[in-house]
Amino acid sequence: MSGSLEISRRSFLSVSLVGGAVLSFGAWLALSDEAEAGSSGAMLNAFIRINPDNSVVIGAKNPEIGQGVKTMLPMLIAEELDVDWEQVRIEQTLANEQKYGRQSAGGSRSTPVNWLPMRQAGAAARSMLVMAAATKWGVAFETLTAGSGMVRHAASGRTATYASLTEAAVKIAPPALDAVPLKPDSAFRIIGTSRRGVDTPAIVRGQPLFGIDTELPGMVYAALEACPVFQGTIAAVDDQAAKAVKGVLAVVPINTGLVPKGSFDALAIIADSWWTAQQARSRLKVDWDTGTLTQFSTEAYAEQADTALAQAPEAEILSKGDVEGQLSGAARTVTARYDYPFLGHCTLEPQNCTGLYEDGQLTLWAPSQSPERGRQEVAAMLDLAPDAIKIHMTRIGGGFGRRLMNDYMVQAAQIARAVPGKPVKLIYTRGDDMRHDYYRPGGWHELTAGLDNEGRLVALKDHFVSFGADGEPVRAAELEETEFPAQIVSDVHFGATYLPTNLPTGWLRAPTSNAMGFVFQSFLDELAEAAGVDLPTFVLRILGEDRLLPKVGRANQFNTGRARKVIEEVCTFANWDAKRPSGAGGRGRGFGFYFSHAGYFAEILDATVSEGGTVKVDKIWVAGDIGSHVINPVNALHQVQGAAIEGLAQAMIGQKVDQVDGAIVQENFDSFPLLRIEAAPQDVAVTFVTSPFPPTGLGEPALPPVIPALANAIYAATGKRIRSLPMQLQGQTA
Structure with missing residues (x-):
């Protein structure tokens, strides 16, 4: 503690x-x-x-x-x-x-x-x-x-x-x-009983609870014009036309937090209404100094990744045993390449923050997932003592990790200081939100594994390409040495090559796990097929006897017995047939297991694939172990169902962000779709396996298994392996 x-x-x-x-x-x-x-x-x-x-x-x-x-x-x-x-x-x-x-x-x-x-x-x-x-x-x-x-x-x-x-x-x-x-x-009367969310009635009635709802007497509003190319700065500004708009109070240069202190990479337009500020924004004329930053693009990253994967890794994550010796002596080897894109968070409530600066004191109304970190960042940017900053925590209209980054707090604080005594609310447009996110980094994996004569996994190798510098990954681009099943297999090598990028990166719900679960559980399904067994049987073989694996660094300890129980439970729950499905009628069933954020989850998914390649998820079964107590069962159910649906959205409907000339091109939900209700499964059935361990959290661990379960179900239905996200049936090969 x-x-x-x-x-x-x-x-x-x-x-x-x-x-x-x-x-x-x-x-x-x-x-x-x-x-x-x-x-x-x-x-x-x-x-x-x-x-x-x-x-x-x-x-x-x-x-x-x-x-x-x-x-x-x-x-x-x-x-x-x-x-x-x-x-x-x-x-x-x-x-x-x-x-x-x-x-x-x-x-x-x-x-x-x-x-x-x-x-x-x-x-x-x-x-x-x-x-x-x-x-x-x-x-x-x-x-x-x-x-x-x-x-x-x-x-x-x-x-x-x-x-x-x-x-x-x-x-x-x-x-x-x-x-x-x-x-x-035995005496609990509240813990373990379903309790409605305390804010639910107010949300249903549309009462103001969220950061964007903040209203204060005398409030003014701010819109933001930030450099479209990350890390670019202001070279020259003509703001006369913007200032001439009736109701505009000021145009203020600010630092978004992405460039060195003392530099400016954005302009805040402050006005008597947000609409006025936004209209004045369109009249700004700004020259941006982007230097060589326009070289960064999605297309260039893919070319660099291909080059990197053809060479040896530049950094080592894990090396144990004799991987090459085991592979050369294996009865069968399997090699596959997987990749996934940069992703945005796209919270329904765009980023916003309200600030009031007066008499050297700053008050913020912030929808922040990490307000104390925000306090420290604001204090550093404004040269304020942290105790001169008061923070009201508003309800947050979606975070998924985006609001662990407090750039909107830092920006609102600078704007508030420019108009002391006036509360000012900064609101991003949807385009601002998509083009100025902290993105889940993309990645590429080339995996090779060896199986012995009995179909058991004897060696595993992964060359991981993602983003970073000086041999270190950027935020949320880590591949952990404990990635399942590395701790159990005796001969493993994980190597990495990191590409440069100007994009800021951040945690997305189930960080790193949302990508690694897809890669490793999909690849394990390939190995299970090569071994002639289904994926649950293959994973159970790897797990072996019930035991607690050694703790490594900050990673949560892995309990093979708890993993085994959720796998067995979901197979019973969904009436899983150990025979590999035939794919008759375009229907397939897939399995995925993952351990993350101290939670053990196994999931089975039924999908139907039409002749035209349209995928429909029919039902999902989920079994999870989050310890001895499910504190609020109805909320736990909703968390698991929401995680599964969000995982489907990341995988199957084209979610990705593209970079061209150093800038993100997505601007709204037409180019970054959300999963619609008609595409969601009609049923996500959930059961919990209780275990004699203190309860753990639930916001994240149910998400990672659903993506490989979907990919594996599509393979069962069509014979086509999905090795790239977002999923595209066209061009995928068996």
Whole structure:
């Protein structure tokens, strides 16, 4: 556990008296200056507030991007606090990691990081309230019970609401969090039950919740004209026509965060309405200094990759055993080349941020997945102290990793400083959003594997070509040495060659796994065919006996037994036939397994391919192991279904971004399509395998297996291997 999540008994309790006795229990709350000086009763933000009417307000500390964390984390607190869910109202906290610990939405980390700490916060608060009742009534602590926001003494029949005990409870020393008793699983009344998302009614009613909905008195608006070629800068500007538009307040040069500090690669047009700003933007005349950056293109990357794959890798990722010796002695070898494109995030809510700068202080309303990182970036760009920046976390209309990058915060902060005292909202157009993303990097793989006489995998080699410099990959272009099945196979070589690019790259939902799952599970299906078995049988052979593999670096440890169980479960769930499907009637069935973000998922997909090459996904079956508890089952179901559908979109409907002369050419959903409802499968059936391990996250690990399952299903239906994304049946070969 990180130091920011540690707490002393002294710092656990904070008191806030609002409209009567109100008890606030603040877990991981940093002491105020007064408290550190020895003063008691500091008024601080808190996770739990018990109101005089015995209702409970619980603070949700992490950004909400649709993954359900705004509901899930308070469920953990409410369970151990022993209140009814109907008593609870949830409020989003401010971004303040000194007070609340880690606040981010990425890596499927919210559940594993907070599973115990949130429960301990609730349990400690309950313990103090029960102790207050024990003291008041002069009875032993052990003779009391709590539930539904009440403390009860069965022997005397006395009861007390939590609200009535607050004044006494605040005088009690809080217990040590690591010693406070937690409920047994059998006593759970909230954890493991389906709870509607707390924002769902407001979303259905169209109430303003998202960053783009932010409205403040006296607000002005900004549109952005950024250099279309990444890393280019402003050479000359004629902004007179733009400034002449009625309602325009200013045209301000800014730094998007992609060029050195002190350089400018964009112009912000500030006006009394966003429409006015956007119209004035079209009147700007800008000369961009792009130097040699126009050399970068999708076509050039493909040519460079072909050249690289014909040579030896320039960097080594993993080398063990005698791969070449094993391959030369193998009963059969299989070689195949796979590739996938750059991808954008294309969130339905385009990037936006609102800022207000006054008296040296900056306030931001930011739909950020990583607000603390954004605070640090803004502070560095504006030369502000981090504590001079206040961040309101708005709900996020889609993130998928895009909003882990905080360029929109940095840009809005610069714009706000240019018009001090006026709140200003920056909004990207759809074209801005697509052409100024942090893209999932493309990649190429040339794989070779050797099988022995029994069809067992004895050697594996991959030359991976992606993007980077000086022998190191750019962000999200990593191939890990633990990539399945490298840890289990004795003779493996992973080498890499990295190509230069000017494109900024970033994490896309299930980062790296969304590409590697397609490559390795599709290739394993080729090996399974060569071995004369189906893919589940082939993978089970590789897994071998149940065991925990050694930990390598920061990667999650792989448990072969947990992998085996989800594979067996999905095969039973979908009534999988171990015979390789014949493809009769253009119908095929495919399988995929993947371990990522500490989750084990196996998926089976049925698809029909028409004579014209149209692919229809009929049904998907999913089995997942995310540990001992599925905290909010209905939300878990939706997360898995959404991940599967998003994976299909990445694979089958032409999603890619193309670069020409250094710039991205896609501008809207006509050239970067989203999966329409009629193309989505009618059924994504989900089952969970529980295991005796702490629960893990769910936002990402269900996505990677669906892409190879689809590719393998198409092969089963048509005899054509899909080795390139997005999938195109024309030109694919068996």
